[in-house]
Amino acid sequence: MRQLRIAALAVVIVLAFGGCATNPSGRSQMLLIGDAQVNQMGLTAFNQMKASDKLSNDPAKQRYAECVTRAIVAQLDPAWRQLPWEVAVFNHTAANAFALPGGKVGVHTGLLKVATTPDELAAVIGHEIAHVTHRHGAERISQGMAAEVAMAATQAYVGRKQSPEEARTALALLGVGAQIGVMLPFSRLHEREADVAGQMLMVKAGFDPQAAVSLWEKMHAADPARPPQWLSTHPDPEQRRESLAARVNELRNLRDAAVTRPDCTVPSGSAP
């Protein structure tokens, strides 16, 4: 009975908010939650984190993260570019970063100690932003395992309040699991799409695609047993490195044609 109710509600949600869409990689997606709803969830999560986590008070780090993010965002399609993009630098030792639907980017100070060049930081931010433009969060919320979360998230905007547990799961599905202690890794397919599109984005913005490979190697060497979330969620890390490396030569030709060369100043104190 409960199942039937969920199925019926899922149908209502599809009719109300969407259905099938094609993502930037050309893959068809079933989306049960619309951009407006998922962007609102991203904004709520971001505001919560800004209120409860420690923000860096180093303006040089803030400028640096904004500079790299701005260069990447400038290469997005207009519909994505026009979002109210915002960057926050959190004082956190984990070498991590995230991007939320609605255009909200978080960078941990710990990442700046590993990603020591603008190119390497661009590799991470490009990857995270590609998750957003591929609507991976919305897709995960829409998938069968999350049918109830999709309903709860959607209903939250038509009156019913989410329970704290539903809210946490919804945020984990958006890709901020590490922040809230619920790990729901992106799938291999989502990671591959974000890797390919993210590396392309960084190149169009004028960054060196080899940095995606060197950063991967540094992260892996730093702590093979406990890699950061954005690395560990990939089910086949060695193959990931090979794929990133295989695209470098071709992408470097494209980078030579890029009109911009971002000039982002690395803040002092970010060296390992």
Ligand SMILES: [Zn+2]
């Ligand atoms: Zn990822």
